[in-house]
Amino acid sequence: MTDSGATPTSLTEHEARDRAALLDVDRYDIRIDLRELADGERWLATSSIVFSCRRPGTSTFVDIDGEVLSATLNDIELDVSKHAGGRLPLPRLAAENMLTVSSVQTDTGSGNAILRSVDPQDKLVYVWSTFEPDGAHRAWACFDQPDLKAVHGFQVSAPTEWTVLSNSAAEVVLDRDDGGRLWIFEDTPRLSSYVVVVNAGPFHAMRDFRGGFSLGLYCRQSLRPFLERDAAELFELTEQGLTFFGERFARPFGQERYDQVFVPDFGGAMENWGCITWADSFLHRVPPTYAQRGFRALVLLHEMAHQWFGDLVTMRWWDDLWLNEAFASFASAWASVSATEFTDAWAAFLAQEQLPAYEQDAGPASHPIRSAVPDVDHAFASFDAITYFKGQAVLHQLMALLGEDTFAQGLQRYFDAHAWGNATLDDLIDALGTAAGRDLSSWTASWLDRAGTDTMSLVGTTLLTSSPDGGEPRRHALRIGSYARTPDGLAPVEVRALETAGTTTFLLDLPVADLHLINDGDLTFASVRADERSLSVLLAEAAQLPDPVNRALAVSTCWDMLFKGELSTGDFLDCVLAVLATESSPGVVQPLFTLALRAAEQWSPAVLVPRRLTRLAEVAAARADQPEHRLPALQTLAAAATAPEHFELLDAAATDDVDLAWRVEVRRASLGRYDEAAVAALLARDPDPDARVRAWGVSAARPLEEAKAEAWDRVWRERAVPAGQPLVDFAQCFWRPVQHELVLPWAHRYLDEVAEVSGGGLLALSGLVRHMRPTTADQEWLGRAQDLTEGDALAPAIRTVVRIVADQLTRMLDARA
Template identity: 55%
Template sequence: MSPVASPVASPVASPVASLTRAEAEERAALIEVDRYDVEVDLRGLFEGQVVDAVSTITFTCREPGASSFVDCVAQIRSATLNGVALDVSTASRGRLPLPDLQADNVLVVASSQSDTTSSSGIQRTVDPSDKLVYVWMSFECDFTRMVWANFDQPDLKAVHGFTVKAPDTWTVLNNSAPTGVDELADGGRLWTFADTPPLSTYVTVVNAGPFYERRSHRGGYDLGLYSRQSLKQLLDRDADELFEITEQGLAWYGEHFGVPFGQERYDQVFLPDLGGAMENWGCVTWGDWALPRSEPTYEERRYVADVVLHEMAHMWFGDLVTMKWWDDLWLNEAFASWAACWASVGATKYQDNWANFLAGEQLAAYRLDMGPASHPIRGDVPDVAQAMANFDAISYSKGQAVLKQLGAYVGEDALLEGLRAYFRDHAWGNTTLEDFVGAVATASGRDLGEWQRSWLDEGGTDTLTLSGSELTATGPDGKAPRPHRVDIGCYVDEGSSLSKVADVAVQTVGGSTQVELPESDLRLVNDGDLTFAAARTDPVSLDLLLRKAGLLPDAVSRSLAVSTVYDMLLKGELGAEETLACILGVLETEHVAGIVEPFLQIASTVAHRYMPLPRIESARSRVADVAAVLAGQPELAKGALLELAGNAVTPEHFARVDSAASSDFGLAWRVAATRAAQGDYDEAVIEDLLERDPDPDAPFSALAVRTARPLAEAKEEAWHALYVEQNVPSGLAMYPMVQAFWQPEQRDVVLPYTWRYLEEVPKLAGGLMLKVGGLIRGMFPDVGDQVFIDAALEMARADGCDPTVRGALLNGTDGLVRKLRARGDLPAG
């Protein structure tokens, strides 16, 4: 039962100041940084928790005699400004005052940081299988200050020179190539690295550990791959494809952007307990979730290739040219996502990426944009804390879709010409959105002022509705609609096929646009997915779409059909049964590998999360039946078997997946969790898997299986690991835990944890986004009632609520309400 009183926790005040835009502008107007010389001592991390650093900053001041501050959250041991000692006791909330600046200044700050296991800028991880220690750093948005003193804002770019002391068994990696490795008299080795080009502080990096290394010279570049030793067999398995995608991407971007990548060396480092990947110049840091523990599915390989290209695109958009302030964060991320999809289709074997994007990331953007957590793509970012909250599907995926619409609006040739001018004119500098839009406007000869305002400064999603010969555009919340360059696909039903008779190009004008369409049976609005909008067609076309979407001849069209019916489900326009029937109908004839797994995952989500509780089992069984058929196709087999394992209900389902799971640990863990959720838990089976599975994170796979059981003690064990110990690694281990924990069929067992979630999330505010994303956003409850929803909204609206927490609560409650309404547990609203 839910308590009567709402346990709304008080906002937790951060002990560290969040840099405001006004402060950043004032500091950038006052000083200019010439260079950083950073000495890092990692030897204390070999057996302990402390990293030491000495940061020497050479900078000028435009107003001699003025004061400013340097950012440093680490413990400051000593500091001198122009040779004069500073009083380190004046440091407060991560800032050390700098009085009486001269025209030319040298600041030296020695610091120590012992918080090296919370993923706050730096993470020390001990591999449980062999006890070897690995260290990664990840600094976006302002976590460089956790490790050494700096001016932690993107528009104070400077050359960086690094020297690193490390244990003698470790390899140290940096943005640039090492120029020397020397023995130290007091133990360990000193690594010296070449100067970087002018970089923002957040894209610098130091990674270290006893890495396993693979290198390859390709396309004029020296490419490196690194992993922990316990995963070297996985890196060997995937190295050829990783090298191939990297070579293809560097060549594609260098040619099409008109600027080759700026140094010979390009490293990618796969490390434990990192939830995503980070675009450090020349040295991309990944979570080693990107090395799947069993033979990867097509979708897993495609996704890794997409991330390779996303992070690589940042070498140009983000590193070479950097936003002046975080209100243009979306342009960094949206551009990298758009470029990755574009390069994937143009340069690699993953040529169905646009269809995949629509069925995956873009659906998440539509979902977020329809609720109270929606915000403009280019939102107001008064401080860095708000910037952290904007790392979401709107900044990434909606932004990507809008850049695709821009390409349709002005033409891809004009877009690329504008990009080349942008990189040429602003190399190693900082820009604003107006610089980017201005370059494209000049190249296209079009005034993009209204396009920019309506697409980037207004939140929400337009709806395009076809009725007869009229295409109606409706803006969100009564606002005027945006301009849309859109295609309407016209198809004739020939019984066993849908044949396209025309693609009608339309440029919408205001709220109503007249269109001339040929005679046809199905009219598909936004065919080709050129714009970001909810597409609705006429009733006759919709009826045919629901019955025969799988016969559409193009993968993007089929993806559009699936995304449309799913959007209608979320908005209460279509029931879960009709939605599932349409998606499974498409899957019965689907053959394109790039969309089979996303479609199966959507079908599983509908069956597990939106179906009324009494019908979940039969819905899952239908998904499993279709997955079993798809598993007969070799390229689709692994992904289909995973969905079969997650949805298995009948003895036949389990028999089919058990035979495959005997040699596939990932599959074996998945089917064990499904059995456990149904009350069939065998400790001996789990112990046997633990003994045989070489994955160093296998104990967390076992924990996910135990978590799936419909028992209070199972949920309590999981909760302790997630929120008390916080020892569940981000990425591969976190997702199965979330799925196992919140299961609608186990509502009575997990309902008390909805309230405990509200107690925990304020404590997580201010942490590294790649770490807390799972614990704040991912773990939002999939069960609840109106009392819980009201309490979550009250917390979100409270003064002082952290922006990341607020966004997660608003989006989470909106999503929960939509699920509960679809299940019939809440009245339609």
Template identity: 55%
Template structure:
């Protein structure tokens, strides 16, 4: 059913008119064991403040029956996913029976058959307005209400929801009925029903019973990681409970790892996230750090998003940015990942700079006229720039004041809905600072300020030519060996701020500890000298700032890719911090193959491979070094080292096979052997990474069919791996026609938000001609294209254009 997107005006009108008392929702999953249909009966008890008024309830499923206060409604009036409601009374009961058979597109729900054992799993993910696709509801965030679920499911399945079940009936006709108690007052987008024959790990940790679930075929990987996952969960709950001033109130906290999900969802008490997080080989430090951040991000939403919820989607940025900020904050304080902020800079924050300094920039806080536009804001400005700005706010007011402000915010607004002003008022009251101007400057203006050190002054330039934002940052002074001489805390005001008391040194690094969001330069160009010494700086965060600045120079054409590769390889020669090692290796590979002139690519990749080979002798560095070596290998020495290592590491063997296929040495027998020996139930999809790398049209066609026609490749990590293998820079002439086909595909793409984000973003080409760049801009401007797709195209086209220019330039 084509469903109309709810507008802000409609939501405000409905919120003034209605008060939802409760939802009682019966869900029948028995049709999903061997079929495609979910059935539901939603009973909504609600009040109307204006008797005899009219409104509508959302239901984008096939409506079989609708009864309002005992009166059967005319189903011919159902249109656009809406059931008209007229003649409302002060107190109302609406009952809607519906069915949904679109359970394969990830639109609110996904039914998956595990290819290794034939077992069926079902998960739901209802942000932003996907609850209406499964049952009738008033699907907007500010009509919160308790939900009571009763779920009928095949007898072999475990059913998971926001609450632990009150009871589970004995099987009748091969089915069980699971009855769950009332949730607290929740928005419709954070309730959940997951089901299947899950493997469960459960332990009591402190005041909480912690549950982990995954499909049976992933049992070895879940059990391998279970203790660490539970430890991190326990630490996170304790940290947030303390810092936010109240513990998580439920006795349980469950995390469900599900197939073919491109991300994670913060359902109250029952977080659902991609089972790609259960790595099929021993995870590296960076992979474990990313899992910890996802875990803590979704956990932070229990307070910010679930307990206290934004009133409308224009504050979605705050919902997501806060969770990302809180996850990094908790990671640095409560886990082994103490250098989490350095990891954030060389990970998510660099992508925010990329987007914010291009044509796809937008203010962090945007007007959202309807829900479809909210989806377009799921980008790096929402998440990573928003996170950076919250870190800047904490630096601006002080951590103690910021924490006190958060505690009062959660205390005063628990189970309610808020706007940004409610949070800022709480922080302002705790800190004693007027934040009205700060809020407007940082959240309502797009683009990235440039901070330049000019003698003993900091010059701040706004991208829109207006008054620069205020910045609280540290300025570091270093001697010629890279040793820190001293650091000055600075708060800028206006275009020029004099530095009083900065210790003299040979080099100065503005924003040394990365407290603010800005592009940094030095008027005398000495920043490039410091970048060349990045590996000598004493602290991981400073080394990360130096490398991030080098990336910024390359993106803006102020330095060549060879300078960046030189800086990265110099830093890698001495780098020992695992938080930086993997990103630096990945950056070196990317700079070599995507930003270098074609004639230099192989030579630069060989340099990166040689460095990775040298690092692979260190047991602590071996795995990430071998992964990069596999992607860049070009000599007999590289191949020999990889052959020995891959014999006992199937993940590495896949990487080696893809590189060999790219170089024209595909081995079909080896491919079959890898599928057979890989314990991953998705091994057949992993084989597509090898097929995708082959420089042959038939191979590209096979992969294209799986990605865009059958949509068979699981969203998230696997889609990204296949995409990276598909778009090989050395295969430009073969791939340009597929770049144009990509635009044809995404212009008409549909499906669930997470799957769209995964496929459209990762499959954006890294090869193109001028016609493609022009067409990409044209498609991005078309109003009939999904807003999410338009936003991805605009930002990705800018990056590709910069790559193309860098490939043509040579200092």
């Protein structure tokens, strides 16, 4: 047996192309034994692979990261001592081959592809797996690259009381003579290695049959009441999404069973075929706000869209990662607006997700939507706002350019041509271009292969467009809305659709108006700059615009100007607070409150922070009387409260809202009013099995060195704070804006940690680095960050995060000054 202990070698694109040209994988039969994980750490697997070789006599390798117990190729034992760097050599292949590898993985506690977790409340054990981009070979031997798709057959042994879930339905469940049960699953269709899954534990299950599909929801037993509260909505959204995508793509989802599994200490969600894995923080411990429900719907639809775009048709290599992620993000908003109650999804997207894409695209971490990915380690660097959200915006523009029906016809062609296979960007663009009867090659080159954001400005009746690389600006399909002041607000005079070409577009007969809104409806991805008169109206009267997308566009335009040093924080706050005072769209209110809080706390000079928080708190307190906006208003008030009457209002509201009560205690602790008895009472009252993390957050907010040290160890040494939203919330407790002098040394400690971070999967580590980023710095810190990112010491994904953080902090420090 072997366990090389060496760092696995990252598969290169060249190696993947060579292996794909050599092999055709027919099927995997994978036997997994989880029984030792009930009270131990060993994941045991035997993988039998049937594959053919186009050049018999050639050698290759199979990927396996763990201890190899035995291996045979065509009934001949292999020398497992040659297993190194996560690779086992396969010499002298035959035309038809059978490879069997038995292995054990003992790293089941770090979250690197596999996590065994123990519920802190009832001590029950749960196990999840997630493999994007190349984690499957940590669980069993496989050819771990996206273009070697194969049928997978799973047989899983597990403790008797556990439920085992995989991509397909369990065909039979048998009692084992030596203890536990054996779950035998139906074969999957041909899938890439990164979208197969095994999850197990004593789950609480809920099932319903809707729209011809058997739908399942699963969670920890301790979260049962929260799943049961939200199940009706989740089932309805799932049915709506499957119906919408099946009709628009002219291809129903490919099997009857569709499961969604909520698991602990997981970041985000993963699109495994037929068995979506979610972070169970999406099961909110108190009734969620409209914006939280809307965002959860987008995540549900995003992972569902992947069943077609990613699972059914898969990219050949990770340079087309955007084919997966940008499309799924776009499709989730498309479906949300078209098929669910969350019809303001595009306005919410503009106010929330699109801004980070604009920010990243303006800084040193900018890159084309489609980027070169020399090896899998670099693929992690593409899991960012440009891939997801700029890509989403660009696809939204492409659909506007082609028309929704034509766009859908192109997608249908694409799925028909490449179902259960692999495809490239060119394949998608060819299908869309054929449906539209136009050549889209220049669109591809300008929008997907160039970095940066064009800027559009109106001078008189001339629309000027410039590109940051000095080249020819992209073609933009957009609208310009002209609005006049009336006693009832800003009324449209004309909304003109146009398509730009080059640097100058003449707008003949542009009507006289008080405001010309460039990119009305947010149909293109561009920084827009209003003429002087329009800007004054935008700053003072954005709230009077009749459409929530355009109100969000006005605020995002002002934020873009603040981010680039063209507008003061005070002017931005004047605009966003005026919009928030009257905004009717619940999908927009919460992200705009978040943006206003960010400006007041992080982009303001320390001396002005209390005054600006008071302004925000007054707006939030006023909106708290309106039922549809009460929850986000109270949550914002809890973050910004300064006056006794704020705390009186919050304490009254928190009597039946434990989440709000925790937020209020964080605020009090940050102001030096930590109440240990109140925290203990909240722990006793909170039904959340992870409530201890909330208590840790209250402690972390205290303006004390020992509080910061204790919190730091919990994150970086103990890794005790769950991934995803719990870590985001904890970081916000730690980095209190008015504690600059106290937390500045910890900002420097952050760079120390980043330089040495290890243990766990790279996605999890980059999430840790991203979520625990500091919100303050000094010039020495900026210099250290630059030195760190200019070398090769950091993994590409982590280097990208640090570049983004350093760029944001540079701009924030300039704004504070």
